[in-house]
Amino acid sequence: MTEKVLIIDDEQEFTQALAERMTNRGMTVSTSSSAIEGLQSVEEHTFDVVVLDLQMPEMDGIETLKILKKKNPELQVILLTGHATVEKGIEAMKLGAMDLLEKPADMTTLTEKIKKAQAKKMILVEKKTEERIRDIMETRGW
Amino acid sequence: MKHTVQEITDQYGPAYFGRMGATISHDIKNCLAIMNENTGLMSDHLMMAQKNGVPPDIERFSGIVQRIEKQIGRADGIVKSLSTFSHSMDKPEQQIDLDEAVTLALALGARIIANKGIKVNHTGAAGKFYVNGSLFFLLSLIWSILENATETLASGAVLNISSMKDEKSRICLSFQCEQPFVSDSGWQTSGLALDLFQAEIVLDDQHTRVDLVFGK
The missing domain is CATH 3.30.565.10 (Histidine kinase-like ATPase, C-terminal domain)
Structure with missing residues (x-):
């Protein structure tokens, strides 16, 4: 099953090239050049993974991550940053990011992380669906 | 009381230098990331051309090269600023x-x-x-x-x-x-x-x- 990925980064030449490379590897990729645009895209479409830049104008990656996870807890987020500090990494993990990679990222590593993220999302969605079915079975008097 | 340059350097210099160093390194990393993805894209196109037995698309290659050149110019400007900044204490x-x-x-x-x-x-x-x-x-x-x-x-x-x-x-x-x-x-x-x-x-x-x- 093809991975549905959204890249959010204000460096448009970066997102374009990365998106093309991911598409070459069989993924379905969308891009957003700001956090606001990215959040809107997540409202309108379904994604398995969001690849998110940590430092962006208007709203940074940590703030965006908080909103993304609040609205869609199953969505997997991989943070990309030009300057990864240990503190930011820990903060991101605590907020539910799946991973934090430093730019420039290695494509093989990023691809592996995206595949793992998609698998994790599928497990979470399945678990949630099972819970909902169980809940329906228990509450409805069939 | 009049302070010497050395006293002020010791007190405020490292903080400003550190703050600017961090933001500049972030900018350089962004340039490197764009160059990295574009060289990767060239590599992808070469592999696909080889696999399919067709010559690489020259026009696409030319576009990618232009993007890399643009980032080299951008990074050069950032490093020039960094160099002037680094020598500002000379x-x-x-x-x-x-x-x-x-x-x-x-x-x-x-x-x-x-x-x-x-x-x-x-x-x-x-x-x-x-x-x-x-x-x-x-x-x-x-x-x-x-x-x-x-x-x-x-x-x-x-x-x-x-x-x-x-x-x-x-x-x-x-x-x-x-x-x-x-x-x-x-x-x-x-x-x-x-x-x-x-x-x-x-x-x-x-x-x-x-x-x-x-x-x-």
């Missing part, structure tokens, strides 16, 4: 072109200002205005005013910076915005550097303008 006193110093201070902190969503317009004087002192401390002084000035500004605000001579023919660097953006507090850290340049900070009543006036 001389404790020198003649400094004020507008060149503003341009450098803005280039160094461009990402921090952009992240706040604030647009800065710098209008240089028709002639050249020179001030004497340490370039490093002039940069840190300009930056501390910029940081204080942009602290309370909302995203989308425009800050205008211009150099001029005031009514007393003193060289002046003016920071102006349509909305109030400055408070009376928060300028203490600039105090020592102001002494070095025999300069003062003047706030207007509406709090929409702050002037850095040299030769008090």
